[in-house]
Amino acid sequence: MSEKRQKLEAAARKRVQRAGLHGLSFRTLADEIGIKSSSVHYYFPEKSDLARVLIERYHEEFFTALHDIASKRWKLKRKLSAFIAIFEAVEARNELCLCGMLALEAEQLDADNIALLGKFFTETEAWLVSLFKEHKAELKTTIAPSVLAMSLLSGLEGALLVDRTLSSRARVKAQKSWIHSLLA
Amino acid sequence: MSEKRQKLEAAARKRVQRAGLHGLSFRTLADEIGIKSSSVHYYFPEKSDLARVLIERYHEEFFTALHDIASKRWKLKRKLSAFIAIFEAVEARNELCLCGMLALEAEQLDADNIALLGKFFTETEAWLVSLFKEHKAELKTTIAPSVLAMSLLSGLEGALLVDRTLSSRARVKAQKSWIHSLLA
DNA sequence: GTCTATATACAGATAGAC
DNA sequence: GTCTATCTGTATATAGAC
Numbered sequence: 033m034s035e036k037r038q039k040l041e042a043a044a045r046k047r048v049q050r051a052g053l054h055g056l057s058f059r060t061l062a063d064e065i066g067i068k069s070s071s072v073h074y075y076f077p078e079k080s081d082l083a084r085v086l087i088e089r090y091h092e093e094f095f096t097a098l099h100d101i102a103s104k105r106w107k108l109k110r111k112l113s114a115f116i117a118i119f120e121a122v123e124a125r126n127e128l129c130l131c132g133m134l135a136l137e138a139e140q141l142d143a144d145n146i147a148l149l150g151k152f153f154t155e156t157e158a159w160l161v162s163l164f165k166e167h168k169a170e171l172k173t174t175i176a177p178s179v180l181a182m183s184l185l186s187g188l189e190g191a192l193l194v195d196r197t198l199s200s201r202a203r204v205k206a207q208k209s210w211i212h213s214l215l216a
Numbered sequence: 217m218s219e220k221r222q223k224l225e226a227a228a229r230k231r232v233q234r235a236g237l238h239g240l241s242f243r244t245l246a247d248e249i250g251i252k253s254s255s256v257h258y259y260f261p262e263k264s265d266l267a268r269v270l271i272e273r274y275h276e277e278f279f280t281a282l283h284d285i286a287s288k289r290w291k292l293k294r295k296l297s298a299f300i301a302i303f304e305a306v307e308a309r310n311e312l313c314l315c316g317m318l319a320l321e322a323e324q325l326d327a328d329n330i331a332l333l334g335k336f337f338t339e340t341e342a343w344l345v346s347l348f349k350e351h352k353a354e355l356k357t358t359i360a361p362s363v364l365a366m367s368l369l370s371g372l373e374g375a376l377l378v379d380r381t382l383s384s385r386a387r388v389k390a391q392k393s394w395i396h397s398l399l400a
Numbered sequence: 401g402t403c404t405a406t407a408t409a410c411a412g413a414t415a416g417a418c
Numbered sequence: 419g420t421c422t423a424t425c426t427g428t429a430t431a432t433a434g435a436c
Contacts, residue, residue: 183387
């Protein structure tokens with residue numbers, strides 16, 4: 033992948049995680065990289081092409097991190113902390129989850145991209161479910177793993193959103209202390 | 217309040233809860249009501265004025281519902297179900313929480329409106345905290361009421377967002393079953 | 401690959417007549 | 419209160435030269 037393309041993707045992603053897809057324009061994106069907007073169209077013919085690439089790349093990187101965590105010989109508590117740390121890092125950069133942001137803009141996205149978002153969420157939940165099942169002995173709760181997985185992911189996505197309006201990090205922290213209270 | 221003004225607010229609110237503030241234009245809003253966009257400016261000089269009114273009205277109605285719930289002689293479980301039902305109703309209309317939607321668009325809002333969003337979230341959490349304290353005996357958990365409150369609200373906001381990409385209602389349901397598992 | 405130039409559409413907002 | 423008309427800005431996208 034060319035250097036320009038990489039710079040474009042990085043700048044676009046940061047902008048989307050802060051201001052949403054509609055908050056990203058080809059003009060300002062081009063300005064930031066030092067080219068003209070018509071040149072951005074050379075790399076991404078339409079805006080939906082750019083959105084698709086951003087989601088796919090985010091998905092890739094996110095699951096690379098998840099696989100890293102899963103491969104470690106750690107206790108459940110530490111693995112979950114590492115998972116939550118991904119969201120803490122996003123929050124520390126004053127950003128939102130790319131897929132969470134785009135989910136809110138679903139009305140403006142095409143069906144393909146919405147499907148990619150759905151895939152991101154269900155696969156993340158599936159990863160959590162397998163984690164909970166693998167470490168079943170370390171969980172002291174009767175809540176079903178799938179409910180736990182959905183609640184944790186929803187909670188983190190919502191926590192980023194609420195915290196943002198208050199310049200706080202308390203809600204992501206709350207998610208962490210809630211989930212930790214269920215561990216042996 | 218005039219009838220036109222009321223119609224405008226209702227239509228604007230529905231549109232924002234589906235497509236966000238940027239997905240609402242004075243032109244299409246005017247078309248829907250049967251007036252011209254310049255007439256919309258008569259009621260709401262700038263778009264931020266409309267946003268402010270929408271947040272304030274949503275806040276009002278939301279807390280009217282909360283006060284109704286709090287005044288009932290119900291068990292905690294039933295009160296929490298009624299609270300969650302507010303979000304289920306939003307989801308059933310294929311909408312998002314108005315404040316959750318605007319939180320994602322925070323970058324485009326002015327400071328006053330962001331403050332109103334923060335107020336909505338903290339007051340809702342405070343309401344939940346007082347509810348948990350009032351019904352302390354019905355709670356079988358060591359999790360602090362404030363953590364519980366933040367987790368539940370974040371969870372519901374995030375659940376609406378994730379469910380939307382999957383045309384599902386499973387995540388709001390998961391929030392309900394998670395919180396119910398903590399009740400005596 | 402990148403540019404200039406432009407087509408086209410739509411946004412928020414205002415002036416001034418009625 | 420509502421209109422017509424318009425200003426101004428910005429967006430996506432494309433054509434065609436270099």
